[in-house]
Amino acid sequence: MPTHGTRKEILARFLQEVWNEGSLEAVERYVAPRYTVHHDPGDPWDGKQLSLEEYKDRLVRSRAPFPDERFTIRELFEDGGAVVATWVWTGVHTGDLAGFPASGKAISMSGITVYYFDGDRVTGHWQVVDRLGVFRQLQHLAQAAR
């Protein structure tokens, strides 16, 4: 079980083990049996409720174009049942994404996520990421490759 630690500590370990390392086994320890993507514009799972198996599928598919992706937490804020993370993400674009073929180049993105907890487990999130910034980097790389 994850526990032993504050929710900020749990969230930092969740981001490291699940999203940075891609551990499917860690999903079972950190994620609630029903997980709700409350708001995440541009994410294919926006608005959906996910079982643990569906969460694992989202993890695998999301990481596929950027297998070395890494979320670096900038700050964490805790209030009520939620922890808010500001973060910067980096990844090398080694798989196709939204019509852009793999470029082999590093991409970066910033975002802010509100994670809701039930006990020690995350039950959902409300997130906004700078997807226009990513889109422009991918466009630039595609043009440079012509």
Place this chain on the structure above:
Amino acid sequence: MPTHGTRKEILARFLQEVWNEGSLEAVERYVAPRYTVHHDPGDPWDGKQLSLEEYKDRLVRSRAPFPDERFTIRELFEDGGAVVATWVWTGVHTGDLAGFPASGKAISMSGITVYYFDGDRVTGHWQVVDRLGVFRQLQHLAQAAR
């Protein structure tokens, strides 16, 4: 003086009076003499330190294409010296923006902002907004107008 209230209450009044109503006089009551735009991708003032006069200029210029703009707060989280707001913004596009001529149509956008406080005043922010969502709405309106 704003005060009398928690920082969440102050922030809600700040967003209402400064950003929804566009009050320059309210800027003097809610904003610190030095305001830092720590992170705000796509914002022309990203990374800048602003005096009160420069903050007022940013307010006037930002509101110009959307004079009836409105931030609706979804949730507020307070921790340490900061208040995090999740919000949805709406505005009717009545002025030119980033090369898109006024369309007269309603646009919406979501975002999350970390506001830092010194006493009762906001001293800066770290923000991510869904600017790709806005860009696509503007593109769609421009195509429909052809």
